[in-house]
Amino acid sequence: xxxxxxxxxxxxxxxxxxxxxxxxxxxxxxxxxxxxxxxxxxxxxxxxxxxxxxxxxxxxxxxxxxxxxxxxxxxxxxxxxxxxxxxxxxxxxxxxxxxxxxxxxxxxxxxxxxxxxxxxxxxxxxxxxxxxxxxxxxxxxxxxxxxxxxxxxxxxxxxxxxxxxxxxxxxxxxxxxxxxxxxxxxxxxxxxxxxxxxxxxxxxxxxxxxxxxxxxxxxxxxxxxxxxxxxxxxxxxxxxxxxxxxxxxxxxxxxxxxxxxxxxxxxxxxxxxxxxxxxxxxxxxxxxxxxxxxxxxxxxxxxxxxxxxxxxxxxxxxxxxxxxxxxxxxx
Amino acid sequence: xxxxxxxxxxxxxxxxxxxxxxxxxxxxxxxxxxxxxxxxxxxxxxxxxxxxxxxxxxxxxxxxxxxxxxxxxxxxxxxxxxxxxxxxxxxxxxxxxxxxxxxxxxxxxxxxxxxxxxxxxxxxxxxxxxxxxxxxxxxxxxxxxxxxxxxxxxxxxxxxxxxxxxxxxxxxxxxxxxxxxxxxxxxxxxxxxxxxxxxxxxxxxxxxxxxxxxxxxxxxxxxxxxxxxxxxxxxxxxxxxxxxxxxxxxxxxxxxxxxxxxxxxxxxxxxxxxxxxxxxxxxxxxxxxxxxxxxxxxxxxxxxxxxxxxxxxxxxxxxxxxxxxxxxxxxxxxxxxxxxxxxxxxxxxxxxxxxxxxxxxxxxxxxxxxxxxxxxxxxxxxxxxxxxxxxxxxxxxxxxxxxxxxxxxxxxxxxxxxxxxxxxxxxxxxxxxxxxxxxxxxxxxxxxxxxxxxxxxxxxxxxxxxxxxxxxxxxxxxxxxxxxxxxxxxxxxxxxxxxxxxxxxxxxxxxxxxxxxxxxxxxxxxxxxxxxxxxxxxxxxxxxxxxxxxxxxxxxxxxxxxxxxxxxxxxxxxxxxxxxxxxxxxxxxxxxxxxxxxxxxxxxxxxxxxxxxxxxxxxx
Numbered sequence: 041x042x043x044x045x046x047x048x049x050x051x052x053x054x055x056x057x058x059x060x061x062x063x064x065x066x067x068x069x070x071x072x073x074x075x076x077x078x079x080x081x082x083x084x085x086x087x088x089x090x091x092x093x094x095x096x097x098x099x100x101x102x103x104x105x106x107x108x109x110x111x112x113x114x115x116x117x118x119x120x121x122x123x124x125x126x127x128x129x130x131x132x133x134x135x136x137x138x139x140x141x142x143x144x145x146x147x148x149x150x151x152x153x154x155x156x157x158x159x160x161x162x163x164x165x166x167x168x169x170x171x172x173x174x175x176x177x178x179x180x181x182x183x184x185x186x187x188x189x190x191x192x193x194x195x196x197x198x199x200x201x202x203x204x205x206x207x208x209x210x211x212x213x214x215x216x217x218x219x220x221x222x223x224x225x226x227x228x229x230x231x232x233x234x235x236x237x238x239x240x241x242x243x244x245x246x247x248x249x250x251x252x253x254x255x256x257x258x259x260x261x262x263x264x265x266x267x268x269x270x271x272x273x274x275x276x277x278x279x280x281x282x283x284x285x286x287x288x289x290x291x292x293x294x295x296x297x298x299x300x301x302x303x304x305x306x307x308x309x310x311x312x313x314x315x316x317x318x319x320x321x322x323x324x325x326x327x328x329x330x331x332x333x334x335x336x337x338x339x340x341x342x343x344x345x346x347x348x349x350x351x352x353x354x355x356x357x358x359x360x361x362x363x364x365x366x367x368x369x370x371x
Numbered sequence: 372x373x374x375x376x377x378x379x380x381x382x383x384x385x386x387x388x389x390x391x392x393x394x395x396x397x398x399x400x401x402x403x404x405x406x407x408x409x410x411x412x413x414x415x416x417x418x419x420x421x422x423x424x425x426x427x428x429x430x431x432x433x434x435x436x437x438x439x440x441x442x443x444x445x446x447x448x449x450x451x452x453x454x455x456x457x458x459x460x461x462x463x464x465x466x467x468x469x470x471x472x473x474x475x476x477x478x479x480x481x482x483x484x485x486x487x488x489x490x491x492x493x494x495x496x497x498x499x500x501x502x503x504x505x506x507x508x509x510x511x512x513x514x515x516x517x518x519x520x521x522x523x524x525x526x527x528x529x530x531x532x533x534x535x536x537x538x539x540x541x542x543x544x545x546x547x548x549x550x551x552x553x554x555x556x557x558x559x560x561x562x563x564x565x566x567x568x569x570x571x572x573x574x575x576x577x578x579x580x581x582x583x584x585x586x587x588x589x590x591x592x593x594x595x596x597x598x599x600x601x602x603x604x605x606x607x608x609x610x611x612x613x614x615x616x617x618x619x620x621x622x623x624x625x626x627x628x629x630x631x632x633x634x635x636x637x638x639x640x641x642x643x644x645x646x647x648x649x650x651x652x653x654x655x656x657x658x659x660x661x662x663x664x665x666x667x668x669x670x671x672x673x674x675x676x677x678x679x680x681x682x683x684x685x686x687x688x689x690x691x692x693x694x695x696x697x698x699x700x701x702x703x704x705x706x707x708x709x710x711x712x713x714x715x716x717x718x719x720x721x722x723x724x725x726x727x728x729x730x731x732x733x734x735x736x737x738x739x740x741x742x743x744x745x746x747x748x749x750x751x752x753x754x755x756x757x758x759x760x761x762x763x764x765x766x767x768x769x770x771x772x773x774x775x776x777x778x779x780x781x782x783x784x785x786x787x788x789x790x791x792x793x794x795x796x797x798x799x800x801x802x803x804x805x806x807x808x809x810x811x812x813x814x815x816x817x818x819x820x821x822x823x824x825x826x827x828x829x830x831x832x833x834x835x836x837x838x839x840x841x842x843x844x845x846x847x848x849x850x851x852x853x854x855x856x857x858x859x860x861x862x863x864x865x866x867x868x869x870x871x872x873x874x875x876x877x878x879x880x881x882x883x884x885x886x887x888x889x890x891x892x893x894x895x896x897x898x899x900x901x902x903x904x905x906x907x908x909x910x911x912x913x914x915x916x917x918x919x920x921x922x923x924x925x926x927x928x929x930x931x932x933x934x935x936x937x938x939x940x941x942x943x944x945x946x947x948x949x950x951x952x953x954x955x956x957x958x959x960x961x962x963x964x965x966x967x968x969x970x971x972x973x974x975x976x977x978x979x980x981x982x983x984x985x986x987x988x989x990x991x
Contacts, residue, residue, distance in 0.1 A: 080979040088972045095971075096963035098955045099941055104967040108750055109742060111757035112954075113971070118765070119953065132979040139983035144991045180991055187989070209519055209605060211629040211667045211686050233989065284981075292750050300969050307977040311984065318988050 052331075054272045058323030061154040062316060068150050069319055073312045076139050083135030087128045094122055107297050144180055148172035150319070151244040154326045168244060175243045178251050183236040190232060194225045227270070230277070234269045235262040237325035242333055245326070261333055272324045280317035283310060372656060373594040373822035376401050377555030381528055384562040384585075385602065389507070390517045396502040396528055400492075404534040407491035411500075412471065412541035413453075413484050414552075416526035419544040420449030420509040420516075423479035425472070429546035434782040437512050437670035449509035449516065453484065453529055459499035461489040474543045474777065482544040484529075502529050511666075513546075514674035514681065521603040521666035525676060526550065528598075535715065535824060542717040545777035547785040549709075549716035549723070550597065554822055557592040563602050570625045570661045571600035572679040594656070594822060595677035596713055601625065601663050609634045613642055616654040620645070626664045629686040633695060637662055637682060640696040640738070644703045647734045651810060652707055652817040660706070662699060673698045675705030691748030693739055697755065700738075701731050711821040719827050720776035720785070721850075725793020726830070730813070732756045732794055756798060756949065762791030764952050771853045772796065773827055795949035796849040802947025803845060804838040812837035848900050849950065856900035858942045859956035861926065865890040865936035888933060892918075892940045895926040898952065907944035910935035917944070937961060 052060070062069065094116060095101035103109040104116075116122055149165035156164075198221030205214040238258035239251065248254045262269065287310025295302040383394035402408055419426035422443050431440050438447060455465045467487045472480045492498040506527045508516040515525035532541025533553050540551060557573055565584045573592025580586045592598060606625040613620040622641060626634045641662055649655055663681045665671035672683030680702035684695040704727040708714070714722035735744035735755045746753035766787030770779050779785035801809045816825075816833040831846050848854040865888045892908055906918045912935040920927050931937070941958040943951070951957060 076980045076983055077976075080976050080983065083979045084972055084975040087975045088968060091968040091971055092963075092965065094955050095967045096965050097958075097960050099939060099958035099960060100954045101964070101967035105964075105970060107742075107752055109757070110746060110751045110753045111761055114761060115757075115764070115954065116971075118761075119955065128975070132975070132982060135979050136983040136986045139980075140987045140990055143987040147991060176991070184990065206668060207519065211627060215686075229989065297750065297970075298966070300966060300973070303970065303973050307973060311977065311980050314981070314984060318984075 052327055054268055054324045054327050055275065055320075057327035058272070058276075058320050058325075061323035061326060062319045065150070065153050065319075068153065069312065069315050072143070072146075072319075073308075073315055075142055076311065076315075077308065079135045079138050079142070080132075083131040086123070086131050090122045090127075091116070094119060105298055144176050145169060145173060147240065147322070148176060148244045150322065151241055151326060154323055155245055155330065171247075172244050175249070175251050176240065179236060179239055179243065179255070182251070182255065183232070187229060187232050187236075190228055191225070194221070194228060198222070198225065226277075227274070230273050231262060231266075231270060233321075234273055234325070235259055237322060238262060238329060238333065241322070241325045241329040245329060246333075246335065257333060261328070265328055265332060269324070269328060273321055276317040276320045276324070279320075280314055283313045283317070286310075287313070373554035374401075374403060375555045375594065376403060376553040377531060378558075379528070379555065379598065380558045381598075382560045382562075383528075385522065385524075385564075387520065387522070387564050387567070387602075390509075390522065392506040392508070392524065392527060394504055394506070394528065396500075396504060398500040398502065398529075398531060400498050400500070400531060402492050402494055402496050402498065405494050407493050408488075408498075408534070409491040410485055410487045410539075411498075412532040412539050413486065413529045414526070414532065414541060414544070414550075415451040415453070415482055415484055415529055416544050416550075417449040417451035417506050417508065417515070418481040420447055420512055421479075421481070423477075424482065425475055425477045425480040425543050426482070426513075426546050428477070429777065432781075433546055433779070433785070435546055436782065446510040447512065448507070449512070450505075450507045451527070451529065452505050454503040454505060456486060456503075457501040458486075458488055459501070464488065472543055473541065474545070477543070480543050483532075483541050500531075504529055511670040514671050516669075516671070518666040518669035518671065520605070521669060521671070522601065523663070523665060523669075523671040523674075523681065524600040524602075525674065526597075526599075530597075533715075533824065540715065540717070542777075545717075547720070547779060547782055548776045549720065551715045551717055551824075552596040552713075554594055554596045554713065557590070557595060557598045559590045559592075559598055559600070560587050561590070561600055561602075562587045564604075566604045567602040568604065568606035568608065568625065569600065569602045570606070570623060570663055570679065572598045572661075572677050574621075574659050592677065595710070597676050599674075599676035599679050601665070601671075601681075603666065606664075607631050607634070609638065611638060613645055613660075615645065616649050617656050618658065620655060620657065621659045623659065623661045624664070625661065627667060627686075629667070630664050630684055630688075633664075633684055633688060636688075636690075636695055637664065637684075637699055640699045641703060643738045644700045644734055647737055648704070648707055648730075651733070652730070652814050653821065655706065656711075657706075660703070662703075673702060675702045675709055677710045678706070680705070689748055691746065693735070693745050693747070696739065697731070697735065697745060700734055701727060704730050704734070707817060707821075712817060713822070713824050714826075715824060716776065718775050719773070720789045721772045721793040722825070722827060722830060724789045725772065726797070728759055728790045728794035729797040732759060732798060756794070759791045759794035759798075760949050762787045763795045763950065765791075767792070767855045767952050768853060772850045792849075792950070798949040799849075799947065800834070800842075800845065802945070803842070804834070804840060808838045809834075845902070848902075854900040855898040855952055856902060856948070856950050857897040857952040857956075858904055858922070859895050859897055859953070860906075860940045860942060860959035861893040861895040863890075863892050863937050863940050863959050863961055865961070868932065885934065888931075888936050890931045890933065890937045891928055892930075892937060893926060893928045894920060894940075894942060896922050896924075900950070902948075904942055904948070905944060906940060906942050908940045909938045911938050 103112045117125060146169055149169040152168040153160040202214045202218045205217045235258050238261055239254040242248055242254040242257055243251055291306045295306055378399040380397040381394055383392050385392050418424060427440050453468060455463060457463045464486060468484050470481045471483050471485045508522060510516055511518045515523055530552055532539045533551050561569060562585050563569055565586050569588045571590045572595060573590040575588060576591050577589040578586060605628055607628055609624040611622050613622055624634055624637050645655060657678045659678050661679045664684060665681045672681055674681045682695055683698040688695060708727040709723040716723055732755045742754040743752045744755040745758055766784040769784040770788045772788055772793055812834045815837050816830055820829060835842050868887045868889045894906055901922045903921045906920060907915060909915050910933060914935060918929050939958060939960045943957060
């Protein structure tokens with residue numbers, strides 16, 4: 041693949057290089073956002089329909105329009121005709137699962153697009169996706185097991201520590217330990233995420249059928265480039281948190297409670313922007329892969345073919361020097 | 372001010388390591404029953420915290436506010452043992468003690484003990500009991516006990532029952548009941564470790580250090596019917612004076628160190644609440660009020676004792692979240708509805724908790740705003756009156772208000788009916804007799820029955836007397852019955868009277884439509900609570916009309932012939948009815964307004980998308 045041999049990648053910073061890949065491939069963020077909106081639209085349809093039936097003809101609903109009277113909202117949720125909350129939660133969970141699956145399905149194409157120096161044709165994008173589908177599913181399963189075990193152990197340990205701290209007379213201690221524990225868990229889980237992101241990148245870009253090899257390679261490189269990778273991932277996560285907080289703040293402060301269009305716009309802009317940091321992280325993984333994990337190709341200098349030693353035609357033997365002619369006449 | 376039937380003199384020593392109190396109690400009882408008494412029942416409340424006690428059994432059956440008792444743990448154990456009891460002039464009668472279970476016959480329940488005296492106590496005579504007892508506190512349950520190095524001493528000493536309506540009234544301690552006791556005088560000496568900061572009911576009259584690294588703090592209380600105390604080495608104390616109608620009141624706030632920044636909030640709501648209660652209901656006569664911010668994670672928050680209340684807060688408490696204000700206001704309200712108007716909390720829990728919840732709505736609305744008295748944060752709001760209504764509608768058809776507090780089907784019904792329904796019923800009553808009349812009735816009730824034990828009829832009759840109205844139709848359904856109210860606008864129709872003509876929408880000479888519409892508004896009573904209601908109908912020419920319906924039949928229909936169509940119909944347009952189970956169907960707007968639906972849907976959409984993104988962030 042000619043596109044993998046990008047000399048510029050060698051000198052780029054992970055953050056800069058990764059962000060450059062996102063900006064060069066903004067369409068992926070857009071399509072994923074559109075997909076999430078589409079799926080969530082389905083996921084919330086039962087809520088919408090139930091709410092229509094109760095709210096649309098009621099003056100009482102105005103208390104939700106002008107400001108947000110939480111008690112009216114709670115009353116809505118407990119109305120029997122609104123339906124059990126399960127009917128609201130399940131579609132939302134299904135949506136989350138669909139979006140997750142869709143991400144897994146289309147992510148290989150994103151990786152391929154990131155390393156491509158030209159706009160990856162649609163056919164190529166989907167070809168890469170199809171080619172890597174089962175590889176990604178295998179990686180996801182392994183990642184799920186590993187991350188699940190780590191998360192389980194860490195959360196259990198954190199819970200036990202916090203519970204123990206609850207015996208302290210220093211009231212804020214459990215909270216402080218909880219936050220510290222969550223920070224540690226975040227760092228550990230991010231490290232694992234880095235590892236599996238590198239594995240995914242390697243699987244796609246190296247066309248690696250044996251994902252265990254990609255995971256093993258990624259594991260080694262996660263620790264070789266630990267500082268750079270973790271720093272980059274943490275920074276992008278902070279960006280994501282800032283986007284979320286800023287978006288919600290802007291929603292609360294800048295949008296009037298009655299403005300439906302404004303609320304929809306600010307919420308979707310926030311969600312769109314919130315997708316970027318994760319794509320950025322994948323860009324970071326790809327840049328790192330290009331810089332450190334790409335199997336070096338032994339460059340063999342083209343050598344001019346040695347002239348076939350054609351045996352030179354023997355020089356014609358010099359003719360013997362003419363000897364003095366004998367004179368026969370002397371006879 | 373009160374009859375002062377009892378005088379308790381208690382000398383108690385608290386062992387902070389064992390959470391035990393060893394004490395002697397001298398109880399002088401004035402027999403004002405009008406008859407000779409040959410036996411005296413005593414409450415031993417701390418015996419409730421034993422695995423076979425009625426309290427624990429009820430908690431397992433009905434659900435509990437604090438402890439679920441899924442598994443018994445030693446720290447739950449509490450006890451209150453009378454070591455000896457002597458009656459002046461009759462000698463040691465310890466052998467005459469006998470546990471009784473007047474409510475459920477549970478032989479393993481030891482929360483009531485009966486003492487048969489050797490010689491009956493004559494009417495008008497005084498009798499003195501000398502009791503030696505030991506109380507072991509559990510880890511805090513039902514707002515009593517220890518947590519870490521904190522202790523709240525509530526219901527901790529043998530307390531005699533109340534002679535009420537010709538008989539002893541001394542119920543067992545149940546999961547959903549509180550207490551009932553006679554007014555009197557308390558003189559209590561508490562000996563605690565030197566390092567403890569102590570607070571208690573009544574006025575502190577002395578504090579002296581002892582040679583054994585302890586100190587003895589002495590309290591005196593007049594015209595109170597209980598005595599509680601607390602100790603913790605970590606309280607930070609804030610003190611000030613409130614100028615009440617009957618003289619200065621010493622305010623004392625015992626705050627947790629991590630909550631010190633909220634001390635001002637506690638004081639502010641206390642002062643403002645005192646101000647409203649004095650203006651609206653009557654004077655606060657005591658010289659002191661102690662507000663305790665109890666140990667975090669303890670089950671000691673939100674409790675009332677005479678001149679002594681516990682609040683409830685957390686180290687993280689944004690200004691817009693008014694939970695500390697709610698709890699302090701509520702518990703202070705009990706100084707009136709329990710402390711002074713000392714109703715029977717076993718049998719008429721609604722008269723202290725419910726009436727107090729009603730005044731809580733009034734006071735908090737006044738201080739913090741009608742729709743923001745609980746929450747005013749990040750664009751969301753919640754008002755206390757809606758919280759009470761929601762609490763009610765969660766259990767609307769389960770129990771009536773007027774029944775013993777331990778007879779509810781579960782603790783949710785107890786809370787929803789006792790607190791929420793009573794508050795909602797009294798708020799609705801304002802709409803029937805008028806807010807001013809209701810305010811007068813509440814003041815009259817307080818002033819007439821303070822320092823007594825009124826019954827439910829005393830309260831209801833006071834309202835009828837002040838309002839001059841026969842309200843039995845309302846009380847029978849709302850207080851004594853379990854009827855549920857749900858009125859709805861069933862449908863609204865408008866159509867041209869000449870609907871069958873082809874050119875029915877003709878313009879008149881002035882270019883306006885002259886169409887005459889036949890309109891119908893049908894209102895339906897869905898449930899069994901019958902109450903007259905107002906209905907407001909709005910037409911598209913801006914005209915409004917109000918209709919009155921007595922609600923006797925299942926439905927009624929209003930019809931109109933006008934050059935205007937009906938735009939909307941609304942039941943209870945002034946929003947005075949708080950007991951309607953479903954407020955959404957109280958109105959009908961012909962042209963649907965989808966704003967609220969789409970606003971909420973957008974919230975769900977956002978949360979759903981965010982969840983999906985979060986999952987995808989970590990999982991792939």
